[in-house]
Amino acid sequence: xxDPMNPDYRPMRLDEIDDSLQKEIREKCGxxxxxxxxxxxxxxxxxxxxxxxxxxxxxxQLVKLNAEDTLINMDxxxxxxxxxxxxxxxxxxxxxxxxxxYMREKAYRKGVxxxxxxxxxxxxxxxxxxxxxxxxxxxxxxxxxxxxxxxxKDAILGLKLLLKGKxxxxxPGVKAKEDIRRMFSGSSAKRTWGxx
Amino acid sequence: xxxxxxxxxxxxxxASEYDRSTRLVCNSLEVHLxxxxxxxxxxASAAHSVDHVLALELNGRNLAAARRMGFDKITTPCAGCFxxxxxxxxxxxxxxxxxxxIPDVMHLLQFLTEQIGLDKIAASVTRSARSLKLAxxxxxxxxxxxxxxxxxxxxxxxxxxxxxxxxGAETVKWSHKTExxxxxxxxxxxxxxxxxxxxxxxxxxxAGAQAIVVACPMxxxxxxxxxxxxxxxxxxxxxxxxxxxxxxxxxxxxxxxxEAGLRRLLVSPLPLLKKSGLA
Numbered sequence: 001x002x003d004p005m006n007p008d009y010r011p012m013r014l015d016e017i018d019d020s021l022q023k024e025i026r027e028k029c030g031x032x033x034x035x036x037x038x039x040x041x042x043x044x045x046x047x048x049x050x051x052x053x054x055x056x057x058x059x060x061q062l063v064k065l066n067a068e069d070t071l072i073n074m075d076x077x078x079x080x081x082x083x084x085x086x087x088x089x090x091x092x093x094x095x096x097x098x099x100x101x102y103m104r105e106k107a108y109r110k111g112v113x114x115x116x117x118x119x120x121x122x123x124x125x126x127x128x129x130x131x132x133x134x135x136x137x138x139x140x141x142x143x144x145x146x147x148x149x150x151x152x153k154d155a156i157l158g159l160k161l162l163l164k165g166k167x168x169x170x171x172p173g174v175k176a177k178e179d180i181r182r183m184f185s186g187s188s189a190k191r192t193w194g195x196x
Numbered sequence: 197x198x199x200x201x202x203x204x205x206x207x208x209x210x211a212s213e214y215d216r217s218t219r220l221v222c223n224s225l226e227v228h229l230x231x232x233x234x235x236x237x238x239x240a241s242a243a244h245s246v247d248h249v250l251a252l253e254l255n256g257r258n259l260a261a262a263r264r265m266g267f268d269k270i271t272t273p274c275a276g277c278f279x280x281x282x283x284x285x286x287x288x289x290x291x292x293x294x295x296x297x298i299p300d301v302m303h304l305l306q307f308l309t310e311q312i313g314l315d316k317i318a319a320s321v322t323r324s325a326r327s328l329k330l331a332x333x334x335x336x337x338x339x340x341x342x343x344x345x346x347x348x349x350x351x352x353x354x355x356x357x358x359x360x361x362x363x364g365a366e367t368v369k370w371s372h373k374t375e376x377x378x379x380x381x382x383x384x385x386x387x388x389x390x391x392x393x394x395x396x397x398x399x400x401x402x403a404g405a406q407a408i409v410v411a412c413p414m415x416x417x418x419x420x421x422x423x424x425x426x427x428x429x430x431x432x433x434x435x436x437x438x439x440x441x442x443x444x445x446x447x448x449x450x451x452x453x454x455e456a457g458l459r460r461l462l463v464s465p466l467p468l469l470k471k472s473g474l475a
Contacts, residue, residue, distance in 0.1 A: 047336070047376040047392060079388065082241055083336035083376035084279075088350050093343070101244055108246040121384035122242035129243070129254070133236040135205040141383050154383075157421055161210070164460050171209050174236045183253040
């Protein structure tokens, strides 16, 4: 049927859609998006949905539509809080945070992000884990604020926390450094979380 | 009773008052916490965000260390560590990557309610928290996702409420028990925290709570350290102390304010606690 308002419209033919991403997600993440009934409970509850470009329900639809580029370039990928509200309320048990983790990992490997500051924080955090096996909060936050060019961010708050004895400069790391080193140079994928 | 204990990086450093009060409470309840040998960071939330295998390996090492110590249960006071450890255990088991038993991960709240029991907690109270009206805030990761956490009700949990009532306090009915506080974006995307933690503070205020009680160092940090900015953003003065549930139990058990680390909180709970006779 022709739509007079939209002459280019034609009904979508399911057999024309490539389902390779859907299969990939099923294989790699154990998540079957075919179970989605589009009820929207995930997006209704989503903690950060009001600022997402694509809500969880749309994310599931994008997987069905094989829209890998859209998924990799979207903002929601980086500002999802992983609060698991969507997956917890899903009547079909679809683990959307796992899909997002998987797509974010792909985006990361391609060097794509809409939120360079969030990516920088992830990198600095992992480089701290790589170095000592644990996180030292104060050096991490100092380094992050410095490298993201926010030299005075939280300076007063930092001072208050320091006075409360909340920020320690030194925290002992893991003794078995070789264990940590092995994890970061995993054979399956070479990981480098050194200095970004 | 002995149990493996995983403090985690936050509880070890910035939230050391949570660690201290946890140890005080467990000591009074005759629970011996055995710190997991040479534990490493759980990776939350950077590792699972960009490297799934790394997230599994980091937590697999911690679970293996607890198993080598001969424990079949491990408890952690941090909701982030709890979620990562438990998820890794779940995945390693269901994928068949690890043979044999994997220690069961319990959040401290679950351990105290299920393994120790409210009766024992109530019996150890020497100073009742009577007259305190509190909002029990669980945050997102203690009860979610339900198939992995396997504890309490993910929408309207009640375990912390019951503990607080067992030490004499009153708890309010409110809407934001398991809403997210903004989690790991405290430093990297502060505006998200101002927005979400602001909603939590507002809900607690509307429910008439005098303080918010938490069981996660991230929730505490976001609600407490960002409260001034939230007040500025919303034009409302909240002045709500954000107290760890273990700190309140420690006070009710008769431990002094200094030992429970209450002076380390930014919004001071001392005026409120003095008025109610707990400090």
